[in-house]
Amino acid sequence: MQQPTTPPPLVELRSLYKYHKTRDLQTAALNGINLHIRTGEFVAITGPSGSGKSTLLNVLGLIDEPSKGTYLFGGQDTGRLSHGGRSRLRKERMGFVFQSFNLIDELTAEENVELPLIYQKVAVRERRERVAAALAELEMNHRAGHYPRQLSGGQQQRIAIARAIVTRPAVILADEPTGNLDSENSRVVMEKLTDFHRTGSTIVMVTHSPEDAAYASRQVRLFDGMELIPES
Ligand code: ADP
Numbered sequence: 612m613q614q615p616t617t618p619p620p621l622v623e624l625r626s627l628y629k630y631h632k633t634r635d636l637q638t639a640a641l642n643g644i645n646l647h648i649r650t651g652e653f654v655a656i657t658g659p660s661g662s663g664k665s666t667l668l669n670v671l672g673l674i675d676e677p678s679k680g681t682y683l684f685g686g687q688d689t690g691r692l693s694h695g696g697r698s699r700l701r702k703e704r705m706g707f708v709f710q711s712f713n714l715i716d717e718l719t720a721e722e723n724v725e726l727p728l729i730y731q732k733v734a735v736r737e738r739r740e741r742v743a744a745a746l747a748e749l750e751m752n753h754r755a756g757h758y759p760r761q762l763s764g765g766q767q768q769r770i771a772i773a774r775a776i777v778t779r780p781a782v783i784l785a786d787e788p789t790g791n792l793d794s795e796n797s798r799v800v801m802e803k804l805t806d807f808h809r810t811g812s813t814i815v816m817v818t819h820s821p822e823d824a825a826y827a828s829r830q831v832r833l834f835d836g837m838e839l840i841p842e843s
Contacts, residue, residue: 619686622648627680640666642836655824658833706775710790765796
């Protein structure tokens with residue numbers, strides 16, 4: 612009889628290193644990281660400036676390649692993927708939220724949210740429905756026709772989150788999502804992310820804010836490119 616098999620973690624890093632080389636210096640930004648993230652977790656990556664948080668998120672988002680070690684996504688070894696395969700995996704299974712929103716100024720809120728679906732060749736009718744649903748989830752449908760410059764920072768970040776979720780990604784990767792927001796807008800953004808977590812989304816968020824980290828279900832603390840294991 613076959614044993615029931617547990618699904619592999621969504622993300623698994625094994626002895627992962629990332630070196631940044633400048634002309635006369637090599638920095639180990641990640642120094643042998645081992646990390647498992649299961650589907651449905653909300654993980655906050657914290658740690659002082661320079662501890663490797665952004666590098667880790669860039670590696671997880673397939674924006675940056677590790678120097679050494681293994682990165683499995685959904686059980687698949689990302690190190691064996693072609694450039695096109697990495698980019699497909701990134702576009703189809705990952706949603707990104709950045710500190711500086713990164714919306715396209717020339718596109719309306721609605722067009723910004725629609726863009727990833729155009730890349731995925733989703734038919735126009737389904738695109739319209741999914742964009743409207745994503746904007747509604749972020750309570751931003753009343754601003755669908757606005758351009759980013761006509762929106763507050765908090766509203767821009769909500770549009771950026773709508774853009775990240777509209778593809779129904781396996782994981783949302785957020786880099787300091789409240790870094791440019793005041794405390795009220797930060798709270799709104801963190802509550803939205805928490806709502807998505809409650810309904811099953813997997814979220815990995817880099818933050819230096821203890822208040823934001825407290826929303827997560829688990830914290831991974833980095834120090835000098837390594838995970839700091841708290842003494843018990
Ligand atoms: P954090 O996000 O925690 O502030 P980073 O991941 O940005 O940390 O940086 C980790 C270390 O790697 C730092 O010492 C930083 O100076 C170095 N580093 C990051 N990016 C580069 C780069 N592109 N070139 C050279 N060194 C880098």
